[in-house]
Amino acid sequence: MFRQTRSEVETALEAALEALDLPSEDLGIEEPPEDVAAVLASSAAFRLAGEVGAPPPAVAADIAAAIDPGDLTYVDSVEQRGPYVNFLPSDAYFGETLAAAQAEDYGQLPDRDTSVVVEHTSANPTGPVHVGRARNPIIGDALARVLDYAGYDVDRHYYVNDAGRQMAVFTWAYETFDEDDLPEPERDSPEYEMVRYYRKGNSFLEEADADRVEDAESEIRAILQGLEAGDEDAYERVGEVVDTVLGGMSETLGRLPAEFDEFVKETRFMRNDATEDLVDRLKALDQAVYEEDAWQLDLPGFEKNLVFLRSDGTSLYTTRDLAHHEWKFDTYDRAVTVLGEDHKLQADQLDTTLDLLGHDTDQLSQVFYSWVNLPEGGMSTREGTGIDLDDLLDESIDRAREEVESRIDTRSRDDDLDETDVERIAHQVGIGAVRYDIVSKQPTKGITFEWDRALDFEAQSAPYVQYVHARCCGIRSEAGHAVEEGKEREPDSTAGDLDAAPLATDAERDLLREIARFPAVIERAADEHRPHVVATYTRTLAEQFNTFYRECPVLDADPDTKRARLALVDAARHAIANALDAIGVAAPRSM
RNA sequence: GGGCGUGUGGCCUAGUGGACGAGGGCGAGGGGUUCCUAACCCCUCGAUCGCGGGUUCGAAUCCCGCCACGCCCGCCA
Numbered sequence: 001m002f003r004q005t006r007s008e009v010e011t012a013l014e015a016a017l018e019a020l021d022l023p024s025e026d027l028g029i030e031e032p033p034e035d036v037a038a039v040l041a042s043s044a045a046f047r048l049a050g051e052v053g054a055p056p057p058a059v060a061a062d063i064a065a066a067i068d069p070g071d072l073t074y075v076d077s078v079e080q081r082g083p084y085v086n087f088l089p090s091d092a093y094f095g096e097t098l099a100a101a102q103a104e105d106y107g108q109l110p111d112r113d114t115s116v117v118v119e120h121t122s123a124n125p126t127g128p129v130h131v132g133r134a135r136n137p138i139i140g141d142a143l144a145r146v147l148d149y150a151g152y153d154v155d156r157h158y159y160v161n162d163a164g165r166q167m168a169v170f171t172w173a174y175e176t177f178d179e180d181d182l183p184e185p186e187r188d189s190p191e192y193e194m195v196r197y198y199r200k201g202n203s204f205l206e207e208a209d210a211d212r213v214e215d216a217e218s219e220i221r222a223i224l225q226g227l228e229a230g231d232e233d234a235y236e237r238v239g240e241v242v243d244t245v246l247g248g249m250s251e252t253l254g255r256l257p258a259e260f261d262e263f264v265k266e267t268r269f270m271r272n273d274a275t276e277d278l279v280d281r282l283k284a285l286d287q288a289v290y291e292e293d294a295w296q297l298d299l300p301g302f303e304k305n306l307v308f309l310r311s312d313g314t315s316l317y318t319t320r321d322l323a324h325h326e327w328k329f330d331t332y333d334r335a336v337t338v339l340g341e342d343h344k345l346q347a348d349q350l351d352t353t354l355d356l357l358g359h360d361t362d363q364l365s366q367v368f369y370s371w372v373n374l375p376e377g378g379m380s381t382r383e384g385t386g387i388d389l390d391d392l393l394d395e396s397i398d399r400a401r402e403e404v405e406s407r408i409d410t411r412s413r414d415d416d417l418d419e420t421d422v423e424r425i426a427h428q429v430g431i432g433a434v435r436y437d438i439v440s441k442q443p444t445k446g447i448t449f450e451w452d453r454a455l456d457f458e459a460q461s462a463p464y465v466q467y468v469h470a471r472c473c474g475i476r477s478e479a480g481h482a483v484e485e486g487k488e489r490e491p492d493s494t495a496g497d498l499d500a501a502p503l504a505t506d507a508e509r510d511l512l513r514e515i516a517r518f519p520a521v522i523e524r525a526a527d528e529h530r531p532h533v534v535a536t537y538t539r540t541l542a543e544q545f546n547t548f549y550r551e552c553p554v555l556d557a558d559p560d561t562k563r564a565r566l567a568l569v570d571a572a573r574h575a576i577a578n579a580l581d582a583i584g585v586a587a588p589r590s591m
Numbered sequence: 592g593g594g595c596g597u598g599u600g601g602c603c604u605a606g607u608g609g610a611c612g613a614g615g616g617c618g619a620g621g622g623g624u625u626c627c628u629a630a631c632c633c634c635u636c637g638a639u640c641g642c643g644g645g646u647u648c649g650a651a652u653c654c655c656g657c658c659a660c661g662c663c664c665g666c667c668a
Contacts, residue, residue, distance in 0.1 A: 033610060043609050046648070056648085084610065124668065164668050294666050303593075303664065310666040317668050341662050344595060370596075370661065403630070413628040429630085441604075444596060446661060453603070453617085460604080460616045463630050475627050536605065539615080546631065555627050569627095591630070 001097045002039070002516045003523065005074040009040050009087050012075070016066035022048055038079070038086035039093065039513065045083045056083030094500040094509065097516040098564075101571030102498070107518045107578040109151040116152045117328055118144040120338035121253065122159040124166050125245040127195030128187075129252045130386040131449055132379035133340075135369045137258035138438045140338040142531035142583045143367060147336075149582050150526030155332070156258075159324060160265045162242045164317055168223040170194075170245075171238045172216060173201025187390065191248030194241065195381065202382050227267060228314045235267060252390050256435060257584065269323040275315050278323045282308050285356055299352050306349050318346065322353055329359050336529060338367045341444070367529050369443035375450065387449065396455050397430035403457055404429070404591070413474060415590055428586035429463050436462035439583045440535035460539060462585050465576065468542040468549075470591040472573035475554050479566055502564040507548040511568065514544040515575045522582060531583055538579045545572050 010027060017024035028044035045060035052059050057080065064080040069090075076090035100106060120140020123133050141156070148154045161167070174197045182196040205213055226234025246263065253259075269275050279295070282288055287297045293311035308319045328335040339347060347366050355361045371378065379386025404425050408417060417425070437454050441447065457463040503512060521537045524530075554565040577587040 028609080030609075034614090036610070041610085046609065049648075082610065161668060166668065292666080296666090307666050312666080314666090316666070341596065343663090343668095345663055346668095348595090368596080373661090407628095407630075411628060412624080415628085442597095445604090446597065456617075457630055458617085459630085461630085464616095467628080467630050471628060471631090478627055532605095536615095539605090543615085549627080550632060553627065591628075 001074055001093050001100065002518075002520045005039060005087075005089070005093060006520070008072055008074055009042075012067050012072060013042055013044070013063070013085075016063055017044070017048075019066050020062060022051065032084070032086065036081070036086065037088055039074075039089045039516075040087045042085040042087075043083065045085065049083075059083075060085050089513070091501065093516070094503065094512050095498070097512055098500045098503070098567055098571055099498050101515050101518075101574050102567065104574060105578070106571070106574040107522050107582070108149055109519060109522060111153075112151040114152055114334065115155070115332045116147055116334040116336060117155045117157055117332045118147065118336050118338070119157045119159055119328075120144070121258065122157075122161070123249070124161045124164070125191075125242050125249060126166055126170060126198050127245065127381040128189075128191050129249050129389040130379045130381060131389055131392050132372050132386055134389050134392070134434075135372060135438055135443065135447070136338050136340070137253050137256055138435050138584070139367060139369055139443055139531065141256065141258040142435075142439045142534075143336065143338065143529060145582050145584055146522060146525045146531045146534060149522045149578070152334075152526070155261045158260045158263045159321075160242065160246065160263050161317065162238060162265045163224075163227050163267045163270060163320065165220070165224065167238050167242060168220045168227075169201050169205070170198045171223055171241050172220050173197040173204070174241050175237070176216075176219075177201070177204075186388070189248045189251065189390075191245045191252075194245045194248070195384075199382060199384055224314065227270065230271060235271075238267075252388075252393075255390075255393055255431065264324065266317070266320045266324065269320050269327065270315065274323040274327065275320050278326065279309055279315065279319065281357060282319075282322075282353075287356060297353060297356075299349060299356075301352065302349060306353065318350065321350060322357075325350065325354055325364070326357070326359070329354075329363065334363045334365075336365050336367065338369065341368045341370045344368060365529065367443060370446045372438075372447045372449050375448055392434060392454070393431055395451070396434050397426050399455050400430035400433065400457065400463075401426035413590075415474075415477075417590065421590065425588055425591055428588045429457065429466060429591070432462035432466060432580075432585040433457060435583065435585050436465070436535060439585075440532055440539075442530075442532055462580075463591070465538045465542045465580060466585070466588050467591055468545045469573060469576045469580065469587040470589060471549060472545075472569050472576065473589040475566070475569050476573070478555055498567055499560070499564055502561045503568055505552060507544075507551045508565070508568060511544045511548045511572060514541050515571050518575045518579060521579070525582075534579055534582050538576065538583070541572070541575060541579065545576070548572075 006029065009029060013027050013029070014024045026044060026047055028042045028047065030041055030043060032038045032041040042063070045056040045063060048059050049056045060083050061080040064078045064085045067078045069075050069077050074090055074093040075087045077088045079086045079088065118140055121137045123129065144154050144156045174194065177197055177200050182200060185192040185196060205216060223234055223238065227238065282297065283295060285297065287299060289296050289298050289305065294307050295309035296305035296307045298305050306318065307316060309315060325335070351361050351364060354364070373379070374386065401422065404422050433455060500512065503509065518537065521534060525533045552565060554562060554569060557565055580587045
């Protein structure tokens with residue numbers, strides 16, 4: 001009801017200002033701090049004081065007096081407090097929130113009839129996914145989920161750089177070196193086996209004699225030219241390496257879970273002549289220049305030219321990515337790309353060039369994140385430095401399992417967790433902790449990876465929030481409504497004759513108010529492409545629930561209160577479960 | 592050198608013009624379970640919001656300068 005209330009307040013405030021003959025373009029609507037009973041407030045009186053010639057509190061009082069709460073559904077009263085106009089929630093606000101949150105899909109906003117493609121990860125298929133890159137799939141997947149909740153029609157894409165020099169080097173190395181000369185793979189998985197060739201190839205190119213390196217380089221060149229010429233054999237050779245490595249990487253990403261609707265290969269835009277067609281149009285632009293045998297763009301606002309066709313007539317990564325984005329414009333209403341901060345300049349150039357080509361680049365946006373580094377420096381697949389995402393997830397699951405096992409004897413709840421439960425919880429908590437740790441921070445902030453900090457299971461972590469969900473399920477279960485893992489989607493018997501009136505304590509009201517905010521949180525996270533605000537919300541909601549849990553017994557309450565509190569617990573459960581789902585963290589039914 | 596980003600108690604982090612007299616967490620110290628799961632809760636300790644100017648009735652938030660750190664400035668991807 002928060003969103004509805006907000007628009008109701010907007011309308012009322014606008015009318016009041018007009019009635020007072022005051023400008024109404026700045027309503028100054030904001031959310032008051034926790035210790036204020038209002039749901040919304042306006043600080044417009046600050047700015048209007050000069051115009052009116054009266055101090056802000058007097059103006060606020062006038063505004064408050066000009067609004068008749070009797071005309072409003074979700075506002076009970078309008079009060080002036082200092083320079084603020086406060087809007088206090090009505091019984092209908094609480095009642096309808098309680099009712100709305102009984103829906104299993106609470107927080108899911110209406111369909112917007114707008115398609116959006118979220119491209120994320122898109123790491124070159126050179127080897128195991130390492131932690132330095134792990135922010136990309138986690139932020140990308142969370143963003144896709146949030147957009148989904150916000151009513152967009154979402155596709156998730158992984159753009160595969162399968163036509164670059166790295167893949168040519170990889171293909172040459174794979175065909176050249178013998179497995180007997182390679183170290184044992186770190187894991188029994190294709191990308192771990194394959195990366196050994198890649199590393200061997202790269203060190204050969206750095207260390208071998210000049211003439212041997214030149215021989216290798218000519219083979220690598222031949223592969224690249226084969227791709228450019230549309231040579232089927234070249235595609236097949238590179239494709240084998242790419243598909244094998246990518247298959248292994250997908251398994252790892254799937255553990256997060258981060259899944260994709262499509263793996264879009266850049267060679268696709270070479271084979272279907274889209275790149276060639278694009279190059280023709282680029283050459284025709286006013287900004288196109290032909291210098292030193294290469295076609296370039298003199299982009300306005302950029303220091304250096306952007307080369308889009310090499311002197312040997314081959315295309316570059318950026319050229320193909322332009323064709324790729326033209327395809328996105330054709331296929332989707334909007335496109336979001338999650339990129340490392342090192343791609344900022346390239347993204348700006350891409351944007352500017354697409355604009356020159358006549359595309360509406362307002363439909364295109366990027367989310368940038370900075371790398372996760374180790375205390376001793378960066379991570380590199382080629383050099384084999386860094387921590388594999390698989391190892392991080394395994395370690396986290398192991399620690400979570402130890403945690404569950406160490407608690408099992410002192411648990412006060414008598415639900416007898418069996419082996420399957422322990423394993424389930426270890427996975428939900430272990431992986432959830434890693435995801436939450438990453439998704440809850442602003443992407444632009446740098447992260448230095450430290451095991452103990454990343455895998456803290458206490459306050460301000462996924463387990464803290466997950467525990468609240470488990471508590472909700474525990475109460476439900478005690479009340480005779482068991483929640484099935486995975487599909488906790490049974491109709492609620494208390495729905496229908498809901499009454500929020502018995503929920504009279506501060507703890508209950510505050511919890512309900514927090515639940516009411518959830519759809520607006522989703523909306524904001526989607527609009528601003530900032531999934532981390534959902535993570536922040538889960539924590540606030542969990543804190544509010546814990547206050548309620550401490551102060552308000554549910555099962556032992558009198559029948560009317562019990563019914564209302566059970567409904568409140570369900571409302572909280574849906575908000576928590578869906579908020580966690582929106583950031584891709586599992587909601588365990590027991591812990 | 593130029594561009595972009597980041598800078599909030601010892602450490603991590605929220606807040607990005609208005610009730611901030613800055614909210615959490617970790618840490619340190621103290622307390623809480625005959626009661627729906629203590630991965631919890633309560634209390635105490637601890638911050639000139641990097642530094643210096645400016646704009647504003649009002650600045651952690653906007654502008655300018657400086658400092659520190661990160662990233663980028665390829666006919667690589």
